[in-house]
Amino acid sequence: MRRMSGFNMIALTLGFAFLYIPMVILVIYSFNESKLVTVWAGFSTKWYGSLAQNQQFLDAAWVTLRVAFFSSTIATVLGTMAAYALIRSGRFLGRTLFSGMIYAPLVMPDVITGLALLLLFISIGLDRGILTLVLAHTTFAMCYVSVVVSSRLMTFDLSLEEAARDLGCTAAEAFRLVTLPIIAPAVISGWLLAFTLSLDDLVIASFTSGPSSTTLPIKIFSSVRLGVSPEINALSTIMIGIVAVGVLAASLVSKRSLVKRQADEAAAVRAEAA
């Protein structure tokens, strides 16, 4: 490998500075004493304290977490089923429509998805609340899950499943004992993606939530519309912190499981050779 040229070094340094400086500033200024967000007036954690006192934010956070948990879990089940159907079932009635409906939500503008779902809920007389939020988030999240899981299923060695069937497993047992453990990393990252997308969503939630089910992004949006606020900086810092810890933990776990899998495979190859 060539030594890194000056140009490449500069491109990476400037690029990562651009990506990370805004968030670093946000974190630093969340510890600012002053209410004027852009003027530094000494270190303080008071905005975290006032955030913890803010019942509206706490309520919204609780709604958001519940919606994210339920929608990502249902979306993972539905998305995995959809991926399985797309990769394994070959031709079936409506396959083109089905795969179109899986990919369309990925490119659909949120304003259209939100509007469409709201009009559906109104025309069937479903009151807006947690339930409509979960239905809406599940619908777009299952498509992301299905894309993640189907890319893993495509590289899956079918002979493993056939071997399980030959050894007397039923189809369900073969799935549970052989397929699921192998695609588990993809299923888990699909769930995480669905969970994050649900936590993050402002536009679709604005259309499909009711007055009693305000989510955190809706709360943040209506408050930052009026300008920068130190409380939001504190909230952002907490959210950035959670993501950083989560991603770090996930990458450590996946590295370890990769090492383990490689060791297992090497052992299997050795056993075969012997």
Place this chain on the structure above:
Amino acid sequence: MRRAIVYLIPFTWLLVLFLVPFLIVFKISLSDVALARPPYTPQLDLSQGLSGILDFVRELDFENFIFLTTDSLYWKAYLSSLKIAAVSTFLTLLVGYPMAYAMARAREDWRPTLLMLIILPFWTSFLIRVYSWMGILGTEGYLNQLLLWLGIVSTPLQILNTNWAVYIGIVYTYLPFMILPIYSQLDRLDGALLEAAEDLGCSRASAFWLVTFPLSRPGVIAGCFLVFIPTLGEFVIPSLLGGSSTLMIGKVLWEEFFSNRDWPVASAVAVVLLIILIIPIILFQKNQQKQAEAEA
């Protein structure tokens, strides 16, 4: 039988919660606004049987679409969305390509870490990433403080609430979508090709334009579509960073629905936006298919 269940459940879910809602949007875009709940007419009355359906169909018309063409706000908003999406896609390419290139040339053991650093912001809240620029770009923001302190400007620049802030916000939030496909193309570029080009007398720069760039083109095209398509319907960035003069169709649809409560016009705006989006989406799919075939 069990096989059928595996696809029937997600299939039905998507039919009911994805396809049917769009048909409803289309239907309401042909309706008229009314002071009622729900605020549009006609309502489908199935108790009347066939004549009820016929009456219902007779009252649908393209009035709202004609209205969209007569009020200049709408076509200006569509044009301005296309312009903003095109400009910011180009700017994202300018920022993203050098980064993808540098990552592909970085030491092999650094690459996973660099890749993770690109993806990491994607996991943090989109809203917060957009919000972080509000404090930077304001007239009393950190950027203006820095520029004033350095003596580069004497009066604060007005950046926030202009289209420039929107461009910066889009480049910032969509950068990973540009970098990743380009990187994946450059990563598997055979270094021997470049050496051959240089042996045959190419300068470094012309080797780049004659070999590297053409080979990375599928990634560039994919990246551009991945930025252009979602930007076209973007709502959060123009409403937080843009000004009152920033016209984007996502914002217009939002206001039509939430402020004016004109559901039929909001639905018509959505239908037209979908029609505009179909072209780049089909082109994108063609590009992906071509790439998949080239790899197979």
